[in-house]
Amino acid sequence: MLGLTKKDTTLLIVVAILSMCAPFILNPFPEGSALAQFNAGYPDLMQRFVIFGIFAVGFNLLFGLTGYLSFGHAAFLGVGSYSAVWMFKLLSMNVLPAIILSVIVAGLFSLLIGYVSLRRSGIYFSILTLAFAEMSFRLAYSVLTPLTNGETGLQLALDDPRILDGGGTLTSLPVTNLFGLEMRSTYTLDVAGWSFDFSVGYYLCALILIAAFYLSIRIFRSPFGLMLRAVKSNQQRMMYTGLNPRPYTLAVFVISGMYAGLAGGLMASMDPLAGAERMQWTQSGEVVLMTVLGGVGTLIGPVLGAGFIKYFENIFSKINDTVLHGWFEFLPDGLENLIVTILHPFIGKGWHLTLGIMFMLVVTFLPGGLVDGGKRIGNLLKRKKAPDETVTPNTNPAE
């Protein structure tokens, strides 16, 4: 179907179902119950899952296929956000032109950076992209203030021209929409204690994620994808066969930059503001973490990794000592306090510690990421079954 093999089609359908039913899946606990804090089914968070999923899928196209580790991808995210917000300020509150512009601008920007950075490989490439991104961040923060509004960040204003919407006469800030469908509008379905939110913004993001995911599968399976794998495995040999790897790597760099720009544009579409801190290198580090955690070079890995990290960032960081005391109430007082004290640094504001440890463990023991972990567990279960069948007859003949 759609030019995919059966396995890939299944994967795409799984992603589609997961993203379409996310409001149900992420809200497994009834409202008001003790476990309701683990519910992640509110529009803000779901949008973040999906947007960072797109970002990570794009990053994985570069890193997973070619092995070029870019530490500056946040620059494209930031550029995308800025251009989207400018589109809202100048043209209209419709998200479509904003998203298109952010993809184009990010593409051009990544063409520029990629053209220069790809002259080097390995760690030199990482440092070059890092340098470019830090430079963009610093510039956005200081000199380019007319364009980026410096440290305050770019926001909508009442007197923006908004040519198509005929702005300037408004009394309150307009909201982003898609041909009249407001991004913010949410339909809440209450079913016997559960409440599910269906937000227009989320569904737009989810549809784009499915499209982006489909495109990434096609790139993975195309001859172009094969070329990129060749770049990763042995560039020297590739050049000896008369192929120049540069156009391929540049093309994939631009594509992944456009993915990042798309994510940035969506981010601004859901919440129309853009700040320089989106371009900081820690943000680039985060997308690397997501991709590696999920599984570099796998199709679904980056999406899983993005979801995982964003879930922990938002849910884990909300757990505080009071909640912990609630959980361990049944224990004797001293033991309860001891456990809470031990767990305290790992939760709430300290969740980064958990993330760092988890990340180290994954890189050390599970280089393939969560996807690889899942596969290994699957294999383990299969293997356990197999020996059982062969071992059983051997138990008797001892006599």
Next chain:
Amino acid sequence: MTSPGNGLIKAATTPLILVVIVGLLLAFIPLNELILQLLNGLDKGSAYALIALGLTLIFGTLGVVNFAHGALFMIGSFCAVTLSRILSLSYEVIDPERKDFLGNPLKVDVPYVEKWFGEATGAAIIDWAVPLAILFAIPVMIAVGFIMERGLIKHFYKRPHADQILVTFGLAIVLQEIIKALYGANPIPTPAPEVFKGSFDFGVWMGFDANKILYPYWRIVYFLFSAAIIGAVFAFLRFTTFGMVVRAGMADRETVGLLGINIDKRFTMMFGIAAAVAGLAGVMYTPINSPNYHMGMDFLVLSFVVVVVGGMGSLPGAVLAGFMLGILQSFASMNIFKDIIPGIDQIIIYVVAIIILLTRPRGLMGRKGVMEE
């Protein structure tokens, strides 16, 4: 990768740029300003050079890209904080001579150090906490480096550089968060000894007017200290048998191993030394910049740029690039340059790094074959 033919142009680019920069500087800036900025750049340059030196030691010996090196610098800084806290641990005594406004005897905190060593000596010890922290930091940093190498880095020698970057990046996050959990998120001001407060008037010393070139004493100390450390590391590598073996191992690890020398053990020790260098840089930097939990990451990015500019695996290159970039940064923060190119002070390091990486792939003094795959 590089196209042949324009090699001469490429080789000439960097010196040409340097000549143009120096010429512009001399033409437009008065000499005293020039000297001031040169001095201003030295302390930052020293910090960059020390961190980059440690990083390069690790590259050169172990072939590992250590993204946790900035965290080691941070740990060094917090060693100073810890020692100054330990030294000023105190107990309460009732001072019968002083009364509060109700007429009750006042409770006074007396540090244990003052009780044990007498009041004057005790106060001096607390005052000298930062320099004393050097003694405290050396064993701590060597232990940290040792544990890091044996516990984690060891397993990553044979893995791709991307994996090394990723795992040490994770470690850097963990160390940073531990420090944040222990010391809080706010910067902790840790002053230098009273003797080093104030500034030295270089202007008078050099024959300019007074107050033209003022330079804080502690920055002089920092520069001299880092020069001493750098000198010590070079001398150690140059003149001791241990250093000779390590240098031989940097050139060809396998052959040295085949000669029956336990090179792994020596490399582990080198990691400890590199950690100690970063830690000491951090200890002495505390009075200049109050330690905070993200200082490691802030310095890390810059020190990587420094290492790459200097040339991977080249120790003199790292030192040279560290000082060069520090000084360039302080020059770029002059108004005369900021007027010509706004924001140049923010981006100068990255601009230089990009130019140098594109014109000289191995950096200023890079060795062939290091990190080139």
